[in-house]
Amino acid sequence: MFCPPSAYAAKCKGRTLMPWISVIIKTDSMHVEILSDAMLALGALSTDIHDSAAGTEHEQPLFGEPGEPAAGVWLAPELTALFKGDTDIPAVMRAAAEAAALPAPPSYRIEYVEEQDWVRVTQSQFNPIRISSRLWVVPSWHEIPDPNAINLILDPGLAFGTGTHPSTQLCLEWLDENLGGGEDVLDYGCGSGILAIAALKMGAHHVVGIDIDPQAVEASCQNARLNQCSETEIEFHTQMAERTDTERGGWANIVVANILANPLIMLAPILTHAARPGGRIALSGILAEQAEEVMAAYQQSFDMHIALNREGWVLLTGARK
Ligand SMILES: C[S@@+](CC[C@H](N)C(=O)[O-])C[C@H]1O[C@@H](n2cnc3c(N)ncnc32)[C@H](O)[C@@H]1O
Structure with a gap:
């Protein structure tokens, strides 16, 4: 009317x-x-x-x-x-x-x-999410549904990454399937720190999270504390430090980046450089129709393929040649 x-x-x-x-x-x-x-x-x-x-x-x-x-x-x-x-x-x-x-x-x-109590309204829209039989994402104000599972306690604050977006879920599922334990992991575009902290809780040895947005880095640090991660195991920065311990040009066993197609194409040299030979990469935030273009940017160094897709979003993966 x-x-x-x-x-x-x-x-x-x-x-x-x-x-x-x-x-x-x-x-x-x-x-x-x-x-x-x-x-x-x-x-x-x-x-x-x-x-x-x-x-x-x-x-x-x-x-x-x-x-x-x-x-x-x-x-x-x-x-x-x-x-x-x-x-x-x-x-x-x-x-x-x-x-x-x-x-x-x-x-x-x-x-x-x-x-209205907007904090309460927002919180009521974010419930625990079961990612796999062993992994849950649980809002910090919520009761833990399965105390025996790996529970990632999360307060996203202003950062992206509540676990509700299909591209985040694809990354979490891929990490759940592919982390064997003991890996060095790079999470590029860490947002709330959800993937980095999940990787650590699922057995990674050391995780580095990078985000261009300082508020995301702050949220990631807070979430790491919420999950009692130690500073020696996980670190978050706005840019990646030059590593002196790179082994044949790469240090990460796993590189995960959930951003968007164009930034991922532009970031290909940095992400490629970080992955050690034999290391694996998982890229998401990519629409199905953008997959070929993103794969082309990484194909020279990784044997890329589409590993997962959901609601029009895909996860691309490959091993470093
Ligand atoms: C879609 S969110 C992903 C957050 C989280 N990793 C997840 O999976 O839910 C993408 C994040 O990448 C960050 N980002 C975008 N471009 C970037 C760049 N060039 N370098 C580093 N971070 C970037 C954004 O600030 C944002 O926090």
């Missing part, structure tokens, strides 16, 4: 204002960004743009991967802006229309957002 400003005013009469108001605006691809910027300048706490044609034949990605051109333009973008409950929304809409050089405010509707 779309609500013109006068109806909005009437709706607010006699009603206790909720702490938050969500304004949902139907617009077009020409005005959506300028309206979004205007909303933020006019006091919106956040804005979100999505394709209201999603689910129809018009649905298409708006952005490509980093470094790639935009994949398309949404035909029916919908802008949602969140305001405090006492905001004069009709005045905001008039000012936003002016900023976007529109003759009148676009049609919009409002929804009232109840105050």
Whole structure:
């Protein structure tokens, strides 16, 4: 239901204002960004743009991967802006229309957002995940479902890696199947540290986790502490140190990297250099249609193949020649 400003005013009469108001605006691809910027300048706490044609034949990605051109333009973008409950929304809409050089405010509707314990809401969406017969990923605030299993206790914080994404699960399953014990492991793009810590708990001798994002490194360190990993067994950094103990150019028995196709292609020389001859690599964060391109970047040094796939995501693996 779309609500013109006068109806909005009437709706607010006699009603206790909720702490938050969500304004949902139907617009077009020409005005959506300028309206979004205007909303933020006019006091919106956040804005979100999505394709209201999603689910129809018009649905298409708006952005490509980093470094790639935009994949398309949404035909029916919908802008949602969140305001405090006492905001004069009709005045905001008039000012936003002016900023976007529109003759009148676009049609919009409002929804009232109840105050919630957002931490609790977020936590309730993240439950223990059984990866294999011996491995569970358990949120730090949750009870351990199987005390006899290997339980990876996790608080992802701001980092990626709760264990719910198919590419993370493929990596965990692959590690579960392929770690024999005693390996030196590199986890490149460690996020929450989920793969690195899992590798250590499943028997790796020493694990190095690298992430370009300092917040991910911090989350990984915290999760390592939660899991009582010792600093001599596991370390996290924003970049890889030059190793002096490299054996014929490589030190890792296992290299795992769950990032995205393009960064993985660019990182091929670094990841290849880290793997010792005979060592294995596992790459994920790759869509099935990107597999050939990523394999080509590693094929010279590894005999690459697709080992696992789930929901359109694949895990590529190979042994260092
Ligand atoms: C998809 S998350 C994976 C997190 C975790 N390893 C997992 O499997 O769930 C990818 C991570 O790679 C990091 N990343 C992206 N590009 C990177 C690069 N060039 N070097 C190191 N880390 C990178 C991101 O910051 C992010 O934390």
